[in-house]
Amino acid sequence: MRFSKYLIFTLREDPKDAEVISHKLMIRAGLVYKEESGLYGYLPIGFRVYNKVVNIIREEMNRAGAIEVLPTILTPASLWIESGRYDIMGKEMIRIKDRKDNWLVLGPTHEEAFTDIVRRTVSSYKQLPLTLYQIAKKFRDEIRPRFGVMRCREFTMKDAYSFDIDEKGLDESYNKMREAYIRIFKRVGLNALPVEADVGSMGGTRSEEFMVFSSVGEATIIHCPTCNYYANVERAESILKDDDVVENETMGELKEVDTPNVFTIEDLTKFFNTSPKKFIKTIIYMADGKPVAVLIRGDLDINEVKLKNYLGAAELELATPEIIEEVTGAKVGFAGPVGLKKEIRVIGDFSIKNIKNAITGANKTDKHIINVNINRDFEVKEFADIRTAKAGDICKNCGGSLEETKGIEVGHIFKLGYKYTESMNVTVLDKSGNRIHPIMGCYGIGVDRTIAAVIETSNDEKGIIWPITIAPFECVIVPIATKDEKIMEISNKIYEELLSKNVDVAIDDRDETVGVRMNDLDLMGIPFKIIVGKKAINENKIEVKRRDNGQTYEIPVSEAVDEIISIIKEEYKKYEA
RNA sequence: CGGGGCGUAGCUCAGAUGGUUAGAGCGCAUGCCUUGGGAGCAUGAGGUCCCCGGUUCAAGUCCGGGCGCCCCGACCA
Numbered sequence: 001m002r003f004s005k006y007l008i009f010t011l012r013e014d015p016k017d018a019e020v021i022s023h024k025l026m027i028r029a030g031l032v033y034k035e036e037s038g039l040y041g042y043l044p045i046g047f048r049v050y051n052k053v054v055n056i057i058r059e060e061m062n063r064a065g066a067i068e069v070l071p072t073i074l075t076p077a078s079l080w081i082e083s084g085r086y087d088i089m090g091k092e093m094i095r096i097k098d099r100k101d102n103w104l105v106l107g108p109t110h111e112e113a114f115t116d117i118v119r120r121t122v123s124s125y126k127q128l129p130l131t132l133y134q135i136a137k138k139f140r141d142e143i144r145p146r147f148g149v150m151r152c153r154e155f156t157m158k159d160a161y162s163f164d165i166d167e168k169g170l171d172e173s174y175n176k177m178r179e180a181y182i183r184i185f186k187r188v189g190l191n192a193l194p195v196e197a198d199v200g201s202m203g204g205t206r207s208e209e210f211m212v213f214s215s216v217g218e219a220t221i222i223h224c225p226t227c228n229y230y231a232n233v234e235r236a237e238s239i240l241k242d243d244d245v246v247e248n249e250t251m252g253e254l255k256e257v258d259t260p261n262v263f264t265i266e267d268l269t270k271f272f273n274t275s276p277k278k279f280i281k282t283i284i285y286m287a288d289g290k291p292v293a294v295l296i297r298g299d300l301d302i303n304e305v306k307l308k309n310y311l312g313a314a315e316l317e318l319a320t321p322e323i324i325e326e327v328t329g330a331k332v333g334f335a336g337p338v339g340l341k342k343e344i345r346v347i348g349d350f351s352i353k354n355i356k357n358a359i360t361g362a363n364k365t366d367k368h369i370i371n372v373n374i375n376r377d378f379e380v381k382e383f384a385d386i387r388t389a390k391a392g393d394i395c396k397n398c399g400g401s402l403e404e405t406k407g408i409e410v411g412h413i414f415k416l417g418y419k420y421t422e423s424m425n426v427t428v429l430d431k432s433g434n435r436i437h438p439i440m441g442c443y444g445i446g447v448d449r450t451i452a453a454v455i456e457t458s459n460d461e462k463g464i465i466w467p468i469t470i471a472p473f474e475c476v477i478v479p480i481a482t483k484d485e486k487i488m489e490i491s492n493k494i495y496e497e498l499l500s501k502n503v504d505v506a507i508d509d510r511d512e513t514v515g516v517r518m519n520d521l522d523l524m525g526i527p528f529k530i531i532v533g534k535k536a537i538n539e540n541k542i543e544v545k546r547r548d549n550g551q552t553y554e555i556p557v558s559e560a561v562d563e564i565i566s567i568i569k570e571e572y573k574k575y576e577a
Numbered sequence: 578c579g580g581g582g583c584g585u586a587g588c589u590c591a592g593a594u595g596g597u598u599a600g601a602g603c604g605c606a607u608g609c610c611u612u613g614g615g616a617g618c619a620u621g622a623g624g625u626c627c628c629c630g631g632u633u634c635a636a637g638u639c640c641g642g643g644c645g646c647c648c649c650g651a652c653c654a
Binding site: 011012013014015016017018019034036037085088089092093108109111140142143144146151218317318412414442444479480481482483484511512513514515516517518519520522531533534535543 | 578583584587588589590603604611612613614615616645646647648650651652653654
């Protein structure tokens with residue numbers, strides 16, 4: 001590619017509306033442009049990177065035995081009604097009405113579509129196992145798109161769906177995908193770790209997210225440095241440091257105390273001059289429309305994902321002030337387990353089991369009660385782990401001290417189960433001629449997010465530093481003076497030869513000063529610059545300069561092509577899976 | 578949906594208290610000169626000051642309403 005005839009669009013300054021590094025650099029290096037919030041298009045340089053990532057994913061999926069298909073992105077509402085998700089998905093799903101007034105959905109995910117493909121084409125156990133995939137656009141009307149390409153409304157995803165006759169088969173299909181993912185992320189230069197994830201209302205049995213540790217990540221990961229336990233905070237379990245400490249206090253007398261305008265645990269702690277651990281927080285939730293009281297120790301946080309799973313609820317939200325008043329008989333801030341006005345389901349987190357002489361809301365406005373004791377003053381029928389694990393907690397596996405980090409979720413693999421094959425009635429005949437539902441797994445990789453994650457973890461003050469495997473070009477030739485015939489002659493010769501040997505090379509022959517061109521190439525993250533300058537004329541030598549550490553090799557012109565090829569080959573080895 | 582910030586040239590921004598023909602840097606075009614890390618000189622093009630309404634002799638500037646963008650939170654198969 002000759003840059004003089006290409007579309008290079010770089011910016012010298014950070015765009016105003018970008019906050020995170022990857023977003024700034026993707027715009028500045030001319031990889032993408034923003035059409036509007038959450039909608040990004042790829043420019044030529046970005047599209048080259050995109051294609052390289054897609055190709056690596058495709059190669060590894062094929063290697064793992066998955067088969068590529070191309071379903072429709074516009075899907076009929078009927079598919080979604082069948083699976084029961086038409087109503088559940090809510091506003092995130094983009095719906096369009098066609099000219100005949102039929103509703104269509106721009107696929108936000110494709111379980112239904114792939115299940116439909118299998119329903120149409122598979123009828124015997126002999127055709128299984130089967131893993132199908134696509135690399136295509138997804139549409140989700142996100143409440144808040146952000147961080148450029150990281151969370152947007154239209155994005156590219158590789159999604160695969162496996163179909164097996166039994167759980168054992170699913171385990172194998174799942175593991176194949178898991179292996180493929182590890183290879184893919186290695187090859188694109190990402191350090192992505194599988195982390196235990198929430199299986200949630202999907203009803204699956206196992207789920208892992210591939211996380212890239214980064215401060216801009218939206219997910220919180222709980223990590224044990226001793227035994228390498230990694231889990232999304234949504235499902236992480238831990239042991240409290242002081243879980244088993246039974247206080248020796250004798251039970252005091254239950255007593256109401258006036259606490260006007262004291263609401264938060266922090267304020268209450270000051271007011272009573274005690275520790276937050278002496279409080280039992282009582283939070284009222286609405287689970288599928290029914291109020292539930294949840295009790296947890298004052299210094300801890302409720303994990304709503306765990307709670308939702310425990311309750312088996314489809315919808316879980318904090319109760320409104322009106323409902324809280326109705327349930328407790330008091331204004332918000334004074335709920336407690338003793339003397340709730342209405343009989344409702346009460347769930348206790350394990351953390352409240354051993355609190356002696358606790359302080360709780362009195363279910364009367366502006367009043368708390370002290371010396372509250374479980375089993376004497378109130379009973380809890382249901383105990384569960386509904387606490388958010390946090391740094392400093394004890395690892396349930398090895399007793400180590402847990403740490404917290406942020407992660408970007410670049411992939412997600414999931415044992416789905418029978419949800420879709422049952423709801424959409426997919427069956428195959430097994431060996432004995434019985435109709436059985438295949439069991440499913442689903443596996444996703446966010447292509448755009450993967451690109452952003454690479455940039456987020458590999459950049460410097462000059463710009464992007466691409467791994468050679470997904471760089472827009474492997475190397476770019478820079479003729480120091482574009483009007484010098486001799487320099488151009490040498491440059492063009494090397495360029496043509498490299499091209500003929502299938503090197504992904506470009507020549508930056510734009511009528512710009514060397515400084516401008518070098519800086520652009522650094523911004524774009526080109527792994528190797530091939531500089532043809534005075535030395536080429538005087539000493540018959542060209543220079544190859546590395547983007548990552550600035551190291552420069554001087555190479556005689558006659559050996560340039562072979563040497564460049566071998567340097568590039570060597571570089572690829574770093575990313576071999 | 579709540580809180581905060583912003584909206585003026587392709588980009589990044591300046592335009593107190595309302596007042597002529599709305600500015601800068603970069604970018605862009607043309608010419609000269611240049612090319613070892615964002616050169617110099619000259620000339621030039623480029624504006625719905627987010628939109629609608631109001632106040633006023635006069636609005637980029639003040640008032641009301643709306644729209645859009647960014648960040649935090651809520652939310653997120």
